[in-house]
Amino acid sequence: MGVILTFVVAFVAIAGVAAYFVTETYTSPNAPSGIEVAKSLGTAVVNGQTLPHVALQFQTYPDASGTVNGKAIHPGGNPSWPAYGLVNQFQVPAHALVTVTVQQYDSGGSLNNPWFANVHGTVGGTAVFTTPSGKTTVANHWDPDNIGHTFTMRSAPGVDSNFFLNVPLPTNENLPTGSSNDDAGQHYTVTFSFISGSKGVYAWNCEFPCGSMVASFGGVMGAYGYMSGFVHVV
Amino acid sequence: MSFEEQVDDIEANTLLGGQPFFSRAGGKIFIIWLVFTVVGVLIGAYAPHHLLPGLLSSEGGDVWATVVVFTVLAAPVAAFVYAVGFYSLIAWRHRSDDPDVPPPDGAPQRGNGPVTVLWLSISTFLVVVLLFWGITVWSAQQTTHPNTLQVNVTGQQWVWTYSYPGTGVETRTLELPLNRPVQFNITSVDVTHGFWPAALGVQVDANPGEVTVIRTTPNKLGSFIVQCSQLCGLYHAFMNNQAAVVTSQQFDSWLQTHGATSSAANTDADISSGASTTAMNK
Numbered sequence: 001m002g003v004i005l006t007f008v009v010a011f012v013a014i015a016g017v018a019a020y021f022v023t024e025t026y027t028s029p030n031a032p033s034g035i036e037v038a039k040s041l042g043t044a045v046v047n048g049q050t051l052p053h054v055a056l057q058f059q060t061y062p063d064a065s066g067t068v069n070g071k072a073i074h075p076g077g078n079p080s081w082p083a084y085g086l087v088n089q090f091q092v093p094a095h096a097l098v099t100v101t102v103q104q105y106d107s108g109g110s111l112n113n114p115w116f117a118n119v120h121g122t123v124g125g126t127a128v129f130t131t132p133s134g135k136t137t138v139a140n141h142w143d144p145d146n147i148g149h150t151f152t153m154r155s156a157p158g159v160d161s162n163f164f165l166n167v168p169l170p171t172n173e174n175l176p177t178g179s180s181n182d183d184a185g186q187h188y189t190v191t192f193s194f195i196s197g198s199k200g201v202y203a204w205n206c207e208f209p210c211g212s213m214v215a216s217f218g219g220v221m222g223a224y225g226y227m228s229g230f231v232h233v234v
Numbered sequence: 235m236s237f238e239e240q241v242d243d244i245e246a247n248t249l250l251g252g253q254p255f256f257s258r259a260g261g262k263i264f265i266i267w268l269v270f271t272v273v274g275v276l277i278g279a280y281a282p283h284h285l286l287p288g289l290l291s292s293e294g295g296d297v298w299a300t301v302v303v304f305t306v307l308a309a310p311v312a313a314f315v316y317a318v319g320f321y322s323l324i325a326w327r328h329r330s331d332d333p334d335v336p337p338p339d340g341a342p343q344r345g346n347g348p349v350t351v352l353w354l355s356i357s358t359f360l361v362v363v364l365l366f367w368g369i370t371v372w373s374a375q376q377t378t379h380p381n382t383l384q385v386n387v388t389g390q391q392w393v394w395t396y397s398y399p400g401t402g403v404e405t406r407t408l409e410l411p412l413n414r415p416v417q418f419n420i421t422s423v424d425v426t427h428g429f430w431p432a433a434l435g436v437q438v439d440a441n442p443g444e445v446t447v448i449r450t451t452p453n454k455l456g457s458f459i460v461q462c463s464q465l466c467g468l469y470h471a472f473m474n475n476q477a478a479v480v481t482s483q484q485f486d487s488w489l490q491t492h493g494a495t496s497s498a499a500n501t502d503a504d505i506s507s508g509a510s511t512t513a514m515n516k
Contacts, residue, residue, distance in 0.1 A: 112390065112423040112424060113388060113390050113395065113423045115388075115395045115404055116390075116393075120406070152393070154392075154393070154472055155472075156471070156472060157459075157461075157471060157472070157474050161459070161474065161475065161476045162407075162476055164393075164406050164475075203392075203469045203472045205391075205392065205468070205469060207390065207391075207393070209424075214424060214425050214442075215423060215424035215425065215442065217391050217424045217425065217467070221391070221467075222467055222468060224468060228468055228469065
């Protein structure tokens with residue numbers, strides 16, 4: 001009886017720890033909650049194929065502890081860390097044209113690896129970069145020494161190994177003042193479109209070294225939810 | 235059973251006790267060892283067929299053979315440890331009704347010369363054989379060949395990038411021509427990663443600030459996965475990419491579609507990192 005009880009307790013303990021880590025991955029107490037479902041724009045024709053067309057819009061902020069329109073960018077966020085916001089998980093349909101608009105409020109610098117200054121995986125291999133003053137440029141790369149963040153996305157192993165997306169976001173010289181991001185009016189806008197892959201989980205993260213410690217990839221870069229998240233392709 | 239009776243029982247059941255061989259503890263352990271050894275050897279001989287990926291290089295074949303030989307040679311040793319442990323747990327478990335009474339010790343083995351010599355001789359023989367085998371296989375991977383294709387491999391959280399010096403091509407997918415020797419110059423720009431195209435029989439750490447060199451020759455067409463083998467942070471599990479061994483014509487065409495500015499006939503070690511170089515044969 002004692003042996004059986006021992007095995008039962010051990011099984012429950014191991015299963016509990018495993019369940020905790022799985023749950024923690026998606027519902028970290030300090031991570032933004034919720035999944036933003038891409039807004040439908042109807043259909044679009046890409047290379048002769050008619051695809052569902054959806055849109056996503058999100059921002060990058062210099063102060064994770066700030067708020068936008070009364071909503072926390074990153075609940076309990078570190079004020080010295082930047083963050084994507086207001087959510088870090090997105091849902092898009094499989095094999096659809098996804099048009100993304102990113103408003104980049106943060107400063108930046110040089111990439112560790114200039115390869116991430118190139119645009120990869122978008123329709124046409126380019127992105128549209130709009131300065132705070134409204135000047136628009138269509139380009140397949142940006143200056144690797146003037147990068148704020150990158151939006152880099154790849155699939156979970158076994159989902160769609162050919163899928164890869166990388167778009168550099170230019171550094172913003174006009175940082176908002178104060179700890180709040182409500183007044184973050186000056187920003188770059190980067191717009192790009194990509195065709196989503198097969199159904200499954202995809203991870204996205206920033207490849208600009210905006211953290212601390214080893215090669216500036218510790219700190220915020222090693223914490224889930226600030227510069228990283230998931231895209232659920234359904 | 236009194237304490238003295240338990241001691242007598244253990245001594246009578248030892249390898250050199252007075253009972254017939256297969257009735258003594260040593261005989262029973264031998265039978266268990268034999269069964270475990272056969273199982274271990276069968277696993278070592280056949281499991282790699284199912285666990286290892288399809289091999290696309292001659293070096294991969296050497297690594298595969300090493301895994302098989304090392305597992306088969308280790309099977310009797312591991313089986314002996316498991317057999318003694320298994321038998322001890324069952325036959326020599328503490329049987330006293332009083333949990334406060336400790337089990338008696340067995341006969342001391344100190345000073346048993348033949349056992350010590352046998353143990354040291356077998357261990358030395360196995361270690362020397364494995365060392366010789368390992369160095370021989372490893373040396374084969376360090377051999378330089380003419381017309382070697384240079385590929386610079388850079389690891390970064392959580393992406394591999396590959397550049398082909400002299401061509402202007404830099405990609406996230408690895409493409410290699412058939413039957414042409416390849417030299418990988420591997421480094422990292424942040425933390426330590428592990429460059430692991432298992433199908434090529436290659437697994438090397440990508441260390442920040444250093445370039446590590448390893449060579450292989452793809453000898454079969456096919457696709458495979460490059461995976462990071464060092465836990466490198468949040469999305470370590472996502473740090474993989476598609477790779478393929480293709481014909482030389484397909485490779486040249488692939489280079490062109492990826493913006494090659496010249497042919498792939500780069501044979502000089504044009505290592506992009508300014509860091510020190512660590513060749514594996516140093």
